């Protein structure tokens with residue numbers, strides 16, 4: 001365990017803010033970055049020299065180990081602005097815990113809570129003007145850690161760098177998606193790294209997703225690696241279905257990432273006395289429910305979209321349509337309630353929101 005003194009962050013403010021150039025109505029996700037970024041280095045067993053500097057390119061040796069052997073992990077989270085102009089983070093301590101779970105699995109240095117939280121708070125506070133306040137909008141936050149040894153031998157890096165960059169996000173256009181139940185390629189295996197946010201998990205998913213898109217689907221529903229029978233995740237989101245008024249989602253394990261949105265959705269469902277089951281769910285059960293007319297809802301959950309409705313799914317050459325999204329009671333209600341909590345319009349009963357001064 002690394003002990004740190006009270007975190008002091010050296011701040012170099014930009015003299016050339018770009019915030020005035022931002023048109024909140026025309027934000028394309030992930031292309032624009034706010035004025036500043038946070039970074040801190042890990043060498044000789046200590047995190048040191050935390051700093052906030054103007055956003056921009058950082059020189060890096062071509063031998064940087066993360067580029068070769070994939071010691072690269074990340075988080076995704078958001079800051080929200082309410083009607084009073086106050087800025088809040090949503091469940092940031094959970095993101096901190098999770099990045100360290102990822103770090104351990106990838107044999108990387110873990111980041112102390114004080115550095116993670118203090119870096120976040122000071123960075124978001126400085127770039128408050130970049131947090132949009134329009135309906136459904138937010139500031140997307142991307143913390144990440146990379147191995148920085150200048151060495152191309154295979155071993156855990158001795159040196160690391162932790163960064164936080166942020167990017168304004170407009171209202172996510174929640175067009176219902178057409179998904180393909182994938183029975184050839186796999187995302188995650190037992191004993192593997194599917195439960196952590198390792199960059200390589202994303203890299204490996206791109207080719208199967210591209211093939212699905214060529215066949216007219218937007219996303220994949222991944223299935224278990226052994227039998228391709230059990231549903232796992234939807235693209236890079238957790239998957240949920242509502243059958244006969246019961247909310248069902250695959251249990252957390254080696255191959256399922258513990259989504260914070262997933263947990264929030266399950267918590268609200270339980271608050272509302274809905275029946276919730278965290279258990280394996282097979283494609284046969286879903287098709288059977290579809291036949292009986294009891295498959296009410298199917299959706300992905302994740303930070304980017306909160307809820308992504310699934311319009312239809314394809315399996316073994318056949319497409320199965322779900323009921324119109326307007327009539328889906330649970331997923332629409334939970335999406336609205338999460339938005340209300342984040343924007344201060346509903347009570348934050350579970351203390352999810354952390355205020356930025």
Ligand SMILES: *Cc1c(COP(=O)(O)O)cnc(C)c1O
Pocket residue numbers: 076196197233235236237238257258259260261262301302303304
């Ligand atoms: C990040 C991620 C999710 C969603 O997690 P949230 O904390 O809800 O954003 C789900 N599945 C995978 C594979 C992910 O990487």
